[in-house]
Amino acid sequence: MSIQVLNVQDRLEDVLHQQDLVQASGILSTLDAGTLARIIDRLDPPEAAVAFRLIRQDQIGYVFEKLDPPVQSEIIEHLHDAEVTRLFVDLEAHERVALIDELPAELARELWSQLDSDEVESTATIMGYPTGSVARWMTTRMVVARVDDTVGEVLPKVDDGLADAEMVYVIPVVDSEDVVQGILSLRNLLQSRHDLSTPTSQIIRQATLLPATMSAEEAAQEFSRTGALALPVVDHGQHLLGMVTIDDAVRILEDEIDEDVARAGGAEPLRQPYLRTSVRQLFQSRIIWLFALAVSALFTVQVLDAFQDELAKVIVLSLFIPLLVGIGGNTGNQAATTVTRAIALGDVHMRDIGKVALHENAVGFCLGATLGSVGFVVASIIFGVDIGLVIGLTIVAICTLAATVGGIMPIIGKRLGIDPAVFSNPFISTFCDASGLLIYFLIAKLVLGI
Amino acid sequence: MSIQVLNVQDRLEDVLHQQDLVQASGILSTLDAGTLARIIDRLDPPEAAVAFRLIRQDQIGYVFEKLDPPVQSEIIEHLHDAEVTRLFVDLEAHERVALIDELPAELARELWSQLDSDEVESTATIMGYPTGSVARWMTTRMVVARVDDTVGEVLPKVDDGLADAEMVYVIPVVDSEDVVQGILSLRNLLQSRHDLSTPTSQIIRQATLLPATMSAEEAAQEFSRTGALALPVVDHGQHLLGMVTIDDAVRILEDEIDEDVARAGGAEPLRQPYLRTSVRQLFQSRIIWLFALAVSALFTVQVLDAFQDELAKVIVLSLFIPLLVGIGGNTGNQAATTVTRAIALGDVHMRDIGKVALHENAVGFCLGATLGSVGFVVASIIFGVDIGLVIGLTIVAICTLAATVGGIMPIIGKRLGIDPAVFSNPFISTFCDASGLLIYFLIAKLVLGI
Numbered sequence: 001m002s003i004q005v006l007n008v009q010d011r012l013e014d015v016l017h018q019q020d021l022v023q024a025s026g027i028l029s030t031l032d033a034g035t036l037a038r039i040i041d042r043l044d045p046p047e048a049a050v051a052f053r054l055i056r057q058d059q060i061g062y063v064f065e066k067l068d069p070p071v072q073s074e075i076i077e078h079l080h081d082a083e084v085t086r087l088f089v090d091l092e093a094h095e096r097v098a099l100i101d102e103l104p105a106e107l108a109r110e111l112w113s114q115l116d117s118d119e120v121e122s123t124a125t126i127m128g129y130p131t132g133s134v135a136r137w138m139t140t141r142m143v144v145a146r147v148d149d150t151v152g153e154v155l156p157k158v159d160d161g162l163a164d165a166e167m168v169y170v171i172p173v174v175d176s177e178d179v180v181q182g183i184l185s186l187r188n189l190l191q192s193r194h195d196l197s198t199p200t201s202q203i204i205r206q207a208t209l210l211p212a213t214m215s216a217e218e219a220a221q222e223f224s225r226t227g228a229l230a231l232p233v234v235d236h237g238q239h240l241l242g243m244v245t246i247d248d249a250v251r252i253l254e255d256e257i258d259e260d261v262a263r264a265g266g267a268e269p270l271r272q273p274y275l276r277t278s279v280r281q282l283f284q285s286r287i288i289w290l291f292a293l294a295v296s297a298l299f300t301v302q303v304l305d306a307f308q309d310e311l312a313k314v315i316v317l318s319l320f321i322p323l324l325v326g327i328g329g330n331t332g333n334q335a336a337t338t339v340t341r342a343i344a345l346g347d348v349h350m351r352d353i354g355k356v357a358l359h360e361n362a363v364g365f366c367l368g369a370t371l372g373s374v375g376f377v378v379a380s381i382i383f384g385v386d387i388g389l390v391i392g393l394t395i396v397a398i399c400t401l402a403a404t405v406g407g408i409m410p411i412i413g414k415r416l417g418i419d420p421a422v423f424s425n426p427f428i429s430t431f432c433d434a435s436g437l438l439i440y441f442l443i444a445k446l447v448l449g450i
Numbered sequence: 451m452s453i454q455v456l457n458v459q460d461r462l463e464d465v466l467h468q469q470d471l472v473q474a475s476g477i478l479s480t481l482d483a484g485t486l487a488r489i490i491d492r493l494d495p496p497e498a499a500v501a502f503r504l505i506r507q508d509q510i511g512y513v514f515e516k517l518d519p520p521v522q523s524e525i526i527e528h529l530h531d532a533e534v535t536r537l538f539v540d541l542e543a544h545e546r547v548a549l550i551d552e553l554p555a556e557l558a559r560e561l562w563s564q565l566d567s568d569e570v571e572s573t574a575t576i577m578g579y580p581t582g583s584v585a586r587w588m589t590t591r592m593v594v595a596r597v598d599d600t601v602g603e604v605l606p607k608v609d610d611g612l613a614d615a616e617m618v619y620v621i622p623v624v625d626s627e628d629v630v631q632g633i634l635s636l637r638n639l640l641q642s643r644h645d646l647s648t649p650t651s652q653i654i655r656q657a658t659l660l661p662a663t664m665s666a667e668e669a670a671q672e673f674s675r676t677g678a679l680a681l682p683v684v685d686h687g688q689h690l691l692g693m694v695t696i697d698d699a700v701r702i703l704e705d706e707i708d709e710d711v712a713r714a715g716g717a718e719p720l721r722q723p724y725l726r727t728s729v730r731q732l733f734q735s736r737i738i739w740l741f742a743l744a745v746s747a748l749f750t751v752q753v754l755d756a757f758q759d760e761l762a763k764v765i766v767l768s769l770f771i772p773l774l775v776g777i778g779g780n781t782g783n784q785a786a787t788t789v790t791r792a793i794a795l796g797d798v799h800m801r802d803i804g805k806v807a808l809h810e811n812a813v814g815f816c817l818g819a820t821l822g823s824v825g826f827v828v829a830s831i832i833f834g835v836d837i838g839l840v841i842g843l844t845i846v847a848i849c850t851l852a853a854t855v856g857g858i859m860p861i862i863g864k865r866l867g868i869d870p871a872v873f874s875n876p877f878i879s880t881f882c883d884a885s886g887l888l889i890y891f892l893i894a895k896l897v898l899g900i
Contacts, residue, residue, distance in 0.1 A: 162641045169619050169636070169679075186619070186636070191612045224704050227697040229619075229679065246696050247677040253703045254674050261710055261791050267784040274792035275805060279812045286784045287817055293780050294821055300772035311768055318761055318768040322750035322883050325772045329779075330743050334717040334736045341711050342724035355725060362729045367737060371744055433772050 009039050016047045019087055025054040025099050033059045037066035045071075049078035050087060053126055057101035064107060079111055085122040100128045102212070105178050105239030112242060113140040128212075134219035135212035137252065138233045138242030139166040145173045145200055147181045152196030154189060167245045170230035173204050178239045180232050183207040209234045212241055216252045221346070223249035260344075266293065296427065299434035300325070307441040310450050316383055317444055320391055321437070328398040328436035329429030331367060335360050335406030336428045343414055350415055356407045364403025368396035390447045394440045401439065402432040459489050466497045469537055475504040475549050483509045487516035495521075499528035500537060503576055507551035514557060526561055535572040550578045552662070555628050555689030562692060563590040578662075584669035585662035587702065588683045588692030589616040595623045595650055597631045602646030604639060617695045620680035623654050628689040630682050633657040659684045662691055666702045671796070673699035710794075716743065746877065749884035750775070757891040760900050766833055767894055770841060771887070778848040778886035779879030781817060785810050785856030786878045793864055800865055806857045814853025818846035840897045844890045851889065852882040 008027060015023045028036065028051060036055060040048045040063065052075050055063055064072060078084050088096060103111070108127055115123050120136060129135035143161035145154045154171065161168045171184040182204040192198045208226055210219045210233045222231060223246050230245045255269075262269040268285040270277050304311070304321075311318055339356060342348040348356060372395035380388025406428050444450065458477060465473040478486065478501060486505060490498045490513065502525050505513055514522060528534050538546060553561065558577055565573055570586060579585035593611035595604045604621065611618050621634040632654040642648045658676055660669045660683045672681060673696050680695045705719075712719040718735040720727050754761070754771075761768055789806060792798040798806060822845035830838025856878050894900065 159640070162637055187612055190609070220700075221704075223697070224700045227700075229696075246679075246700065247673070250670075250674045250677075250696065250700060250703065253700065253707070254671075257703070257707050257710065258791065260707065261787060266780050267788060270788065273795070273797040274788060275797060275802060275809075279809060279816065282788070282809070282813045283816045285788075286781075286813070287820060290777070290780055290784070290817055290821060291824075294773070294777055294825075297773045297776045300776070301769050304769040304772070308765060308769070312762075312765045315758060315762045315765075318771070319751050319754040319758070321768070321771050322754070322775045322887065323744070323747045325775070326747045326750070326880065326883060327740070327744055330716050330740055331736075334740070337711055338717060338720065338724060338732070338735075341708060345723070347723040347725060352725060359725075359729060359732070363732045363736070366729065366733045367740055370737060371740060374741075375744075430776065433776060437772065 008035075009042060012039065012051065013043070013047070016043075016050060021050070021054060021087060021091065021099055022095065024051065028054050029056060033062045033066065036063045040075075041068055041071050045074040046078050046081060046084050049075045049081065049084050053079070053084075053088065053100055055101075060101065061104040061107075064104070076107070076111055076114070079126060080115060080119050080123045082122070085126045088126045089122050096125070096128075096130075100126065102128050102235050105235050105237070105241055108235070108241050109140045112138070130213060132215055132217075133212060134210050134214045134216045134244055135233055135241065137216055137219075137244050137248045138212075139245065140242045141166045142230075142243045143168055143171045144240065145171050145184055147173050147175050147200060147204070149173075149200045150196060151189060151192045151198040151200065151203070154184065154200060155193065155196070158186060158189065167230045167243060170228070170243070172207070172232040172240055172243060173200055174240050180207070180209055180234055180238055180240050183230075183232065185229075207232060209238060210244060211236070217256050217344075219244060220249040220252040220256070224253075266290070293427070293430055296430040297433065299430070300437055303434055303437040303441075307437075310441055310445060313450050314444070314448060316387060317390075317441075320379075320394075320440075324391075324394055324398060324440055325433045325436055327371065327395060328402045328432035331364060331399045332402035332406035332428045332432040335364070335403040336410055339407045340410040343410055348411065350411060353408055353411045356411060357404055360403040360407030361400060364400040365396070367403065368399030371399065372396040386448055390440075390444045393447070394436075394443050397439045397443065398432070398436045401435060402428075405431060405435075458485075459492060462489065462501065463493070463497070466493075466500060471500070471504065471537060471541065471549055472545065474501065478504050479506060483512045483516065486513045490525075491518055491521050495524040496528050496531055496534050499525045499531065499534050503529070503534075503538065503550055505551075510551065511554040511557070514554065526557070526564070529561055529576060530565060530569050530573045532572070535576045538576045539572050546575065546578075546580075550576065552578050552685050555685050555687070555691055558685070558691050559590045562588070580663060582665055582667075583662060584660050584664045584666045584694055585683055585691065587666055587669075587694050587698045588662075589695065590692045591616045592680075592693045593618055593621045594690065595621050595634055597623050597625050597650055597654070599623075599650045600646060601639060601642045601648040601650065601653070604634065604650060605643065605646070608636060608639065617680045617693060620678070620693070622657070622682040622690055622693060623650055624690050630657070630659055630684055630688055630690050633680075633682065635679075657682060659688060660694060661686070667706050667794070668796075669694060670699040670702040670706070674703075716740070743877070743880055746880040747883065749880075750887055753884055753887040753891070757887075760891055760895060763900050764894070764898060766837060767840075767891075770829075770890075774841075774844055774848060774890055775883045775886055777821065777845060778852045778882035781814060781849045782852035782856035782878045782882040785814070785853040786860055789857045790860040793860055798861065800861060803858055803861045806861060807854055810853040810857030811850060814850040815846065817853065818849030821849065822846040836898055840890075840894045843897070844886075844893050847889045847893065848882070848886045851885060852878075855881060855885075 008031065012024060012027050015027065036059065040051055043051055048071065088100065091099065111127065124136045142165050143157050145157060158168055169186045171186065173181045173184055175181055184200065184204060188203045192203050208222050208231055210222065210231050212233050212235055228246065230243045232243055233241045235241055258269040266289045270285060339348060372392040375395045376388045376392030379391040409428050458481065462474060462477050465477065486509060490501050493501055498521065538550065541549065561577065574586045592615050593607050595607060608618055608621070619636045621636065623631045623634055625631055634650065634654060638653045642653050658672050658678070658681055660672065660681050662683050662685055678696065680693045682693055683691045685691055708719040716739045720735060789798060822842040825845045826838045826842030829841040859878050
């Protein structure tokens with residue numbers, strides 16, 4: 001081994017001891033596959049596993065093949081060591097993306113199949129599958145067919161899978177490179193068993209492939225769209241990593257309902273039965289939201305403070321504050337809820353923001369005109385036409401603004417990478433509160449001449 | 451035929467012509483099965499179908515057997531006639547329950563299997579399955595095994611089903627009376643095929659049975675609880691009616707998300723992609739809610755009206771109205787959302803109302819004490835300790851009340867038979883608005899001595 005390599009080896013060991021993954025990745029990126037294999041062969045097994053995970057995608061498969069077989073199995077073993085995974089779990093998400101490439105499909109499958117459910121969370125991270133991705137729900141206990149198999153060759157594979165595969169009714173079909181070509185259903189297979197020489201290619205069906213990094217929620221929607229019982233999970237090169245089954249899709253959807261509903265109400269989901277949740281936990285799930293909302297509601301105090309003189313002159317104006325603020329908040333909420341849901345369903349995208357704004361503007365105006373007419377009549381009868389006019393016009397303006405803002409805010413939130421459900425209802429109604437008050441007093445000044 | 455029977459026949463024809471189902475049911479309930487069969491044999495087919503649906507549960511199977519075979523098939527045919535079903539669809543729900551009993555399982559299955567998807571909605575009603583019940587999602591295209599079948603006898607049934615059954619992977623097992631005993635999975639069946647004489651009873655598994663009248667949502671939750679691919683739907687006697695498959699459970703859950711999320715935001719679900727929904731339809735989905743909320747918000751005007759003098763004396767009190775109202779509304783929403791979801795998941799029942807009230811009371815007080823302390827400090831610095839005290843105390847009181855009310859309202863709503871999602875957030879925040887204002891001014895009067 002050359003002196004240069006030994007130097008690199010020393011430096012690498014140093015930075016690995018210091019757990020400085022960024023610098024370790026920098027050192028490794030300068031080396032060719034042969035050198036990498038030689039260096040990793042000589043590292044202690046946990047450090048070898050860490051170094052291995054820092055190798056670039058285009059080299060990692062080749063390096064693994066070149067390692068001594070005992071080192072290979074030690075690396076696989078240490079990849080789900082708590083100590084090794086903690087290093088990667090602690091990284092910032094963007095650093096993790098920069099440092100860890102996808103594992104080769106075959107290696108990923110082998111590693112995954114050894115994990116128990118406690119290890120899935122942390123090991124998924126080290127394998128490069130982000131939090132909330134569909135890969136975290138996949139199983140590798142499945143029956144796999146080759147595209148050049150005949151029905152007579154696949155049936156014994158199904159037999160082998162009967163005892164321990166998680167799902168035997170859907171069978172992914174791959175080519176010699178492990179690239180997914182489609183799926184077979186056990187049903188089609190049984191229908192074709194009168195002629196065991198039928199080539200798989202004759203009964204193969206197209207399948208929606210789930211990229212490992214796809215969000216679990218999007219993946220679950222693919223199930224409701226296609227009605228499939230299981231779908232293959234693949235890496236960037238469409239190599240088979242595993243399968244997600246529809247019963248997991250149901251669980252993902254249920255979690256999603258929990259989360260959406262809780263956040264729409266301004267709280268975090270509980271993740272456990274209500275009566276077993278302590279007062280402390282309930283408090284914690286709510287206080288941050290409540291505090292954030294209260295702070296943003298301080299705007300309303302400021303707006304009213306600015307109009308104290310007008311309020312003092314026409315005290316009757318204060319009577320309508322909660323009513324008008326409520327109408328604005330409710331109108332904004334309605335629009336935000338509808339559009340948030342449309343985004344989740346994939347019906348509305350970033351490019352539709354103009355269309356949504358126009359649409360909601362028209363709906364808001366119609367709602368405002370209807371409610372405003374009623375408000376005008378009622379308020380005129382009790383407090384006189386002047387006040388009636390102020391109330392009526394304010395309702396029209398507030399509804400139009402609130403619906404438009406409520407409609408586009410979730411789209412902007414999505415664009416900024418914020419979960420629309422977090423961004424939406426409570427904050428939109430707070431925004432509508434403050435801007436509604438502003439509109440109210442401006443119209444009052446204009447109409448009443450105060 | 452006796453004169454008496456002829457008289458009854460005439461009277462029955464009369465009331466059927468008048469489409470008076472209540473009276474027709476009264477006439478039919480006085481007759482024994484033999485007379486019923488003779489009378490129905492002589493009616494015109496559509497009227498025979500109507501009369502047949504008015505016969506009591508304990509007679510209906512026996513009457514059907516006694517009918518002439520051509521009349522039997524005419525009745526089945528006319529049971530999904532648009533005209534016949536309209537009569538029953540138009541009934542009030544409670545009348546329908548009183549008038550229509552369950553069809554015998556075998557007849558129900560046969561009728562169901564003839565329906566196309568357009569006919570399911572109306573025919574489900576005439577069969578006695580209420581709107582939103584799981585029966586409306588069931589299929590009768592399934593493989594059924596008998597409990598005394600051997601594996602060798604079930605396998606050919608699966609073969610027959612491969613071509614057109616909706617689901618061949620789960621096989622309900624019934625006894626000679628059509629009562630469901632459990633299920634077989636195709637997987638277990640294939641695992642046992644090395645010994646074709648294995649009795650079904652050795653590989654049968656317990657299954658959760660879905661009563662035909664169970665709500666589709668509850669049924670979908672059974673899927674997420676059990677992870678089953680399909681579950682049998684049964685009548686009150688646990689006779690097999692059909693099966694619901696997991697892909698339908700996914701669709702039910704998705705519809706449910708739509709509905710819950712929309713209603714939590716105070717609107718009706720759209721049932722079609724957002725951008726294809728017209729301004730008019732969006733307007734309609736929202737105006738009723740908005741109007742109802744605005745009308746209930748009139749309470750806030752009344753409360754403020756009652757405290758006009760106090761407001762005029764201390765105009766600074768008006769500045770905090772939207773802030774305090776907002777805190778109350780948000781706290782109430784959080785509690786309502788959490789408890790509504792807990793009800794939907796079956797974690798909270800009517801009997802838990804006391805526990806929930808205590809729980810939420812404690813959480814509300816903690817939230818109020820935290821926010822109230824901050825409010826006291828901030829308001830004291832800007833507006834003096836007197837105002838600070840009013841604001842702080844009000845926040846404690848409002849949070850405690852709002853959380854408690856928000857927590858128990860969904861349970862009361864459920865008890866009254868109102869969908870908790872309809873009853874909850876927007877109305878609770880309106881209630882919290884008005885009562886919060888009341889608390890605010892009472893505390894202000896007390897502390898400030900105005």
